[in-house]
Amino acid sequence: MLKLSVNVNKIATLRNTRTLGIPSILHLSRIALRAGAEGITVHPRPDQRHIRASDVGEIAAMLREEFPTAEYNIEGNPFIEYVHFAQDYRPTQCTLVPDSPEAFTSNRGWDLAANRARLGPMIEKLKSFGCRVSLFMNPEPQQMKLAAELGADRIEFYTEPYAAAFAAGDPKAADDYVAASHAALEAGLGLNAGHDLNLHNLPPLVKAIPQLLEVSIGHALIADALELGMAETVRRYVSACRS
Numbered sequence: 001m002l003k004l005s006v007n008v009n010k011i012a013t014l015r016n017t018r019t020l021g022i023p024s025i026l027h028l029s030r031i032a033l034r035a036g037a038e039g040i041t042v043h044p045r046p047d048q049r050h051i052r053a054s055d056v057g058e059i060a061a062m063l064r065e066e067f068p069t070a071e072y073n074i075e076g077n078p079f080i081e082y083v084h085f086a087q088d089y090r091p092t093q094c095t096l097v098p099d100s101p102e103a104f105t106s107n108r109g110w111d112l113a114a115n116r117a118r119l120g121p122m123i124e125k126l127k128s129f130g131c132r133v134s135l136f137m138n139p140e141p142q143q144m145k146l147a148a149e150l151g152a153d154r155i156e157f158y159t160e161p162y163a164a165a166f167a168a169g170d171p172k173a174a175d176d177y178v179a180a181s182h183a184a185l186e187a188g189l190g191l192n193a194g195h196d197l198n199l200h201n202l203p204p205l206v207k208a209i210p211q212l213l214e215v216s217i218g219h220a221l222i223a224d225a226l227e228l229g230m231a232e233t234v235r236r237y238v239s240a241c242r243s
């Protein structure tokens, strides 16, 4: 069954504009998990623009104590601090992403041939911590065999191009992903997907690639949560104004 991992980066983005601790990442993660999400994803970036080092540990402790079957997915370029996160908190899954520290958001998958000397030992180290390792990848069938040879358990398709093509009405939006999924499955890899997935583009992707194991969704999900919660919230504030 396809699992949903809720990416809470954007909750931290809002929280970080004040020093009040609201919205609370822990509280909203609990709500997400109680509503049926199977996991929580964070992407702590070196500049701590959203998720802070302290969040990574606090979420790990909360999941361990309150939701022991939930999956914890930590994404990032495996610089030294990332490795410490994996070693200290033992997430279910390490998703390795090749983004530069100053990148606006994740914007590409790995070039495995160019990074094999770094990734091979890194994957081995992360797996020695008991973590599943997933590589963030463009839908490129020719790279899948090497992903498996480097020791990855899964790949996560970088779905921004799919989301953009879908939004533009391209009927072939998922075709490259389907081709790459065949190569990945053939190589023995599990399949995840993420980036710019939303309520509209997710169902056709799942239909095209029924073998998907996990999607991690943040930006659109948090935006939808604001929209779907706005009317009730305003009703309560109006009522508070009249009380």
Ligand SMILES: CC(=O)[C@@H](O)[C@H](O)COP(=O)(O)O
Binding pocket: 007, 009, 010, 042, 043, 045, 075, 097, 104, 105, 106, 136, 194, 195, 196, 218
């Ligand atoms: C790895 C990935 O696809 C990302 O979507 C990422 O986790 C989002 O990061 P930001 O929230 O920093 O844009």
Ligand SMILES: NCC(=O)COP(=O)(O)O
Binding pocket: 007, 041, 075, 156, 193, 194, 195, 196, 197, 216, 217, 218, 219, 220, 221
């Ligand atoms: N791995 C993708 C992710 O965690 C969330 O991406 P987005 O939904 O914030 O674009």
